[in-house]
Every structure is written in C-alpha cells, then in structure tokens.
Amino acid sequence: MADNLIPLLTNNGASIPSLGYGTMEYPEPDRASDLIAHSLKSGYRHIDTARKYGSEEWVGQGIRSSGVLRDDIWVTTKVTEDNASADDFARSVELSLNTMKLDYVNLLLIHWPSRTVPLEETLGALVKAKRDGYAKNIGVSNFTVDLIEKAVNICSEPLFTNQIEYHAYINQDKVINACHKHNIIISCHVPLCRGKVLDDPMLNKIGQLYEKSAAQVALRWLVQQKNVAIVPRALEYSEIEENMNIFDFHLTNSEMDNISKLREKNYRVVNPEVRRPVWD
Numbered sequence: 001m002a003d004n005l006i007p008l009l010t011n012n013g014a015s016i017p018s019l020g021y022g023t024m025e026y027p028e029p030d031r032a033s034d035l036i037a038h039s040l041k042s043g044y045r046h047i048d049t050a051r052k053y054g055s056e057e058w059v060g061q062g063i064r065s066s067g068v069l070r071d072d073i074w075v076t077t078k079v080t081e082d083n084a085s086a087d088d089f090a091r092s093v094e095l096s097l098n099t100m101k102l103d104y105v106n107l108l109l110i111h112w113p114s115r116t117v118p119l120e121e122t123l124g125a126l127v128k129a130k131r132d133g134y135a136k137n138i139g140v141s142n143f144t145v146d147l148i149e150k151a152v153n154i155c156s157e158p159l160f161t162n163q164i165e166y167h168a169y170i171n172q173d174k175v176i177n178a179c180h181k182h183n184i185i186i187s188c189h190v191p192l193c194r195g196k197v198l199d200d201p202m203l204n205k206i207g208q209l210y211e212k213s214a215a216q217v218a219l220r221w222l223v224q225q226k227n228v229a230i231v232p233r234a235l236e237y238s239e240i241e242e243n244m245n246i247f248d249f250h251l252t253n254s255e256m257d258n259i260s261k262l263r264e265k266n267y268r269v270v271n272p273e274v275r276r277p278v279w280d
C-alpha cells in the first residue's frame with residue numbers, strides 16, 4: 001500500500017485502509033467513474049462495490065483513469081444471496097472480475113445470508129474463490145451474532161470482516177462484540193445513516209469545537225472505535241475530500257460516550273424484508 005493519511009487496520013497479515021469510498025447507487029451514472037477516480041486522486045485507497053450495485057464497471061474505469069497503481073488500492077466486492085449456490089457464486093465472482101477488468105479483489109464478501117442455500121455451501125464457494133486466487137481475503141456482510149458463530153465454525157479460512165450497518169443512530173454492540181471475539185474487522189456501511197445524522201444538534205455542536213462538519217464528527221466517532229472501517233458514499237468532490245479529513249482531530253472520551261448515547265434511537269435504514277436475517 002502507498003503511504004497516505006488514512007490509517008490501516010491489519011488482520012491476518014492484510015491491511016485495509018480504515019476509510020473506503022462507497023459506490024452504491026449513482027443517480028447520474030455518467031459521473032460515476034469520474035467520482036471514483038477523484039476519490040483515488042484525493043488519497044482514498046479503498047473502494048467498496050458489489051455485483052448488486054451495478055457500479056463494478058465504473059470502479060474498474062475509475063481505477064484505470066486515476067493513475068493510481070492497482071496494487072496500491074484495496075477493492076472489495078460482494079456476491080448477492082441470489083448467487084449463494086456454489087456454481088452461481090463462482091460465476092458471479094468471474095463476472096465481477098471481468099466487469100472490473102481486474103485479476104483479483106482484495107476482499108470478497110457474501111453480501112447477505114441466503115434463506116435457501118446452506119451456509120456451508122456458500123462459505124465453501126467463498127473459500128474456493130480465495131484459494132483460486134480471485135480474492136486475497138474473504139468475509140461476510142449483514143451477518144448477525146448467530147450467523148457469525150456458525151460461519152466461524154464452518155469456514156476453513158479466517159473471515160476478514162463483517163460489513164454491517166453501523167452509525168451513530170444504531171446500537172450494534174452485540175454483533176460487534178462477536179466480531180471482536182473472533183478477530184473480525186467491522187466495516188460500516190451507511191456510516192452517515194444515509195444523511196440522517198447530518199442535522200443532529202450534538203454532532204453539529206461538537207463539530208464547531210473542532211471546525212469540522214457533523215459528517216466528519218459522525219465518521220470520526222466510528223473510526224475512533226476498535227477495529228472499525230467505514231465506506232461512506234458522496235457524490236460531490238468536496239464531500240469526498242471532506243470525508244477523508246477526519247484523521248487530524250481526536251474526540252474526547254466524554255464526546256465519544258455522548259455520541260454513543262444517540263444509538264438509543266436504534267434507527268436501521270438497510271432492512272430489506274426479502275433478505276434481512278433476524279437481527280440481534
């Protein structure tokens with residue numbers, strides 16, 4: 001990895017930048033690869049995509065046009081629950097790599113647990129993708145405590161991360177503790193609660209003390225926790241850069257605790273009925 005301002009989190013010998021750029025839903029697709037390239041030119045070295053997002057092609061284009069070396073970038077993609085069977089899983093990984101025009105991803109995730117395919121089969125396919133050289137690291141997403149315990153027991157390779165919804169408006173202590181127990185990094189999706197935390201009076205007040213925005217305080221609160229990485233999405237150059245400038249200030253313990261109290265709202269924004277597990 002090239003030197004940059006973003007701290008790395010290391011697990012099983014691999015280091016992921018604790019800030020990545022999320023690429024879900026681009027309302028103006030013609031700007032997508034440009035925004036991804038801009039994130040890399042600004043110093044991001046971690047891109048989060050998924051087969052489901054439809055952004056893999058732009059991720060590949062953005063990487064190539066950024067001028068940043070492939071080996072200096074951490075790329076995560078995911079296989080949907082529709083492709084949980086072994087054959088479908090392998091085809092999905094191949095399609096992801098072909099679409100991005102990459103030889104490998106740094107991290108391959110099971111996007112959501114499947115309700116129909118046994119976890120053993122999907123985890124077997126995930127491990128195979130790693131052993132075949134298509135993924136340097138493997139992990140899961142939207143897994144609960146129960147699913148993490150099952151996965152750790154079944155999987156013959158270490159799980160690098162569990163990508164879950166986590167922000168200042170949701171308490172995820174149970175699943176986070178399970179991940180800590182098994183040395184699994186937490187990757188936070190929707191770290192800004194899709195923008196809902198931006199008007200929060202406390203986050204804005206704390207931000208004024210440090211000349212930071214509510215978004216920066218919300219993101220700082222996350223990365224200041226143990227083994228936590230974040231993948232915010234932004235569609236403006238200025239916001240992409242703003243979200244990176246969170247490593248030059250430090251929240252006090254009392255500010256951390258006060259923000260943690262906001263989690264009592266327990267506001268879950270990613271909760272699709274068709275694929276959600278029974279949450280903790």
Ligand SMILES: NC(=O)c1ccc[n+]([C@@H]2O[C@H](COP(=O)([O-])OP(=O)(O)OC[C@H]3O[C@@H](n4cnc5c(N)ncnc54)[C@H](OP(=O)(O)O)[C@@H]3O)[C@@H](O)[C@H]2O)c1
Pocket residue numbers: 021022023024025048049111141142163164188189190191192193194195198213215216231232233234235236239240242243270
């Ligand atoms: N594993 C999963 O199941 C899963 C599920 C959901 C998401 N994800 C990943 O997580 C990423 C982030 O989630 P998300 O995009 O849904 O939500 P998010 O990052 O919590 O919030 C994005 C929203 O915040 C706004 N925003 C970002 N930075 C800002 C700033 N500095 N100031 C003001 N507004 C700002 C964005 O505005 P604009 O974009 O309009 O500029 C957008 O409306 C996704 O892109 C995806 O990679 C994974």
